[in-house]
Amino acid sequence: MRILHISETDYEGGAGKAAHTLHCALRRMGGESFFLAECVQSNDPYTFSISGLRGLPAKVLRRIRSSLDLFPLRRYPLRRPAAWSVGRLPRKLPSLIRRLRPDIIHLHWISQALSIRAIGRLPGPIVWTHHDWGAFTGGCRCPVDCRRFTTGCGECPLLGSQRSDDLSHRVCQRKQRYWQRSRIHSVAVGSGIANDIGDSLILGHHPCTVIPNGIDTDIFRPLDRLQARASLGLNPHEFIFLFGAFTVNTPLKGGNLLADALSLWGRQNPSLPARLVTVGRGSISGTPPSMPVTALGLISNPGQMARIYAAADVVVVPSRIESFGLMAAEAQACGVPVVAFGETGARDIVIHMETGFLPKSWDAEAFAEGLDWAANLSADARRRIAMNSAKNIHDKSSLKTIVDAHITLYRQLLSDATAKAR
Template identity: 35%
Template sequence: MNVLHISTNDTNGGAARATYRLHKSLRNLGVNSQMLVQEKYSNDNTVFAPKIRLFQGIARAKLTFEALPLKLYRQREQTTFSLQWLPDKVLPQVTQIAPDIINLHWVSGGFMQIETITKLQRPLVWTLHDMWAFTGGCHTSGDCDRYKASCGACPILSSNKDWDLTRWVWQRKAKAWKNLNLTIVSPSSWLAKCASSSSLFQNLRTEVIPNGLDTQIYRPINQPTARELLNLPQDKQLILFGAIQATSDKRKGFHLLQPALRELSKAGWKDRLEIVIFGASQPENPPDLAFKTHYLGHLYDDLTLATVYSAGNVMVVPSLQEAFGQTASESLACGTPVVAFNATGLKDIVDHQENGYLAKPFEVDDLAKGIAWVLENHQRYQKLSDYAREQAKQKFSIETITHRYLSLFKDIYGK
């Protein structure tokens, strides 16, 4: 069976890394798996992208033109919003590769026009990494559920008109995809429920398969060694926080972490804790987090990330919405408990008071309480850490996840 994964890139970002792990694992099982991307960051010769730098430059320039219609909405929220209306060169490349089945992943960023998907003429599996596939353009909908109907009057665009840009995007999707041979894969129960309640995907087969990871790479590393490698203190308990644009993407909850840390400082933890932030460099005017803070910048390779998780005592993932929450599963695999809100995709990863703590959504007091609860008792902490590692191996091992995907591919292709 020839499997083709289509993704905007191969290793830059959580969705891309999850896709690339699956691709490599399928090849390890003897499956002829390939990836088609807009931008290639790896040296893998089974990942295909435009070879001419001019084409890559054009792809980046497309983003500017893609966003032009959004300028009509001057009061819109500054969040990721994709229209996917410009032509692309995907179809000839897919035809040349000639796959038996196509696994779509995160294909926004101007990579694939909505109408291209219906022209692929192959059985399709779409692995959701956010909500874009079934909305009128947003990637996270917040409290809005207008995707259950036909979008329009979009709160993200600050629009009060039913016929707005989101209705146009929704109608293009509904028209183009109405007869697709399409199966949905969601990494979390929450996102699967959202997709199944959407007007676009409500009648489609939907499976829940978590994102996998290599538990031989994401494993506990001796903590003093990890801290020495990263030049972090040996005599403090370290709180980890990280994501792409960790401190600027509101969806990641940095604005909720800040007051929680101030509460911990007031509660007597001032001289015992320090903060480690990855996914962002130290800003010119760093915010006051009430504790000494170490900024590690952007990290791209798995081994460095595993070292960071192993260096910490607790990973805090205070996100407002997560399709899955890959930093949480990676941290657990390294034996580091996770504190998060009891909401969205993270509910599938963190078992309350077994491998971490699920705080009441989105209560800062309980987030601070959860961090303290994880750290304050050494014997309990060791149990949390041991259980975190064991659960991660059972639930998120890339080998287990790949076999589930392969079984799904065979079932769909056989039909």
């Protein structure tokens, strides 16, 4: 059984990292897995570049393609900042697909890696793991409270449009036209996004299975906190909040809300020395002056990331929308409590008051309550939470569990295809 994964990246952001982790795990378990990406960072011999370029030339080409793809957005001067993909740039199917003749093509986060038309021309059964909402909307990757993707978009609030036939509606129409005959089987990484896929006009008539992202529990596991802090040069006596995202000041990641919650918490706990540690590009503004911030930047090494989790007292995920919450899952695997909003994908990962805290409302006061809960855990409670967290992720999202679930799905799709061909 030969599987070809296609993704925008192989190790950038949560989606690329999750996709490549699955590919590597399949190969370690004896599977024939190959990976095709727009931007390749790994040295894996079974990972290939769509354009044939690597390094700086590949990054330049990716940026050019992204700018050209997003050019139609300029017609909407009232648009709000949002991640978007129009999917119109032509791209021939990579010759690698023809050479490999995969039994299954597994799409992940596509962005500008393939056009809408190219996806419709892919051969054979297609598995598509949805790490965000972009595949079944009119182009936006995170619709937040908007439900127009259930009726074909148009009058898009992110575009600032009042036209029913705007760009978002036309993108939806193109997806319907080119994908209606495709044999797509959606994989949702959480129950919330699975419900949205089922409600969507574009993919709602295709089957969908929930399979969370896999966590390598050999890497992400409980480690000694003091040793982890020593290796990172962090004070062993401070209470450490850890926050991360590919770009930490992205509004949907909730950095502003976190800053407000930390200010509230700091006023209630003036005598407890605390520090905010961030992972990712950029910085958060508005944090309390009394709380120092250590910015570690982008971290691509999983072992280093595991040590960072181990150094934290609590991992904070104030995102307004998450399909899964990879950082929350990795932190839980390391035995670290997580504070995250229960209306996001974290509800499938965090067990309230047993492995973390799920505030009921999306506001700074509710989130500060979760921070206070974490700061006041006794040593016994922290040990219990560490055991519960690591076991929960091992049972639900260990790589073996997730790989087995994918293999079962692949075999079922091939069996169905064989039966239909008879």
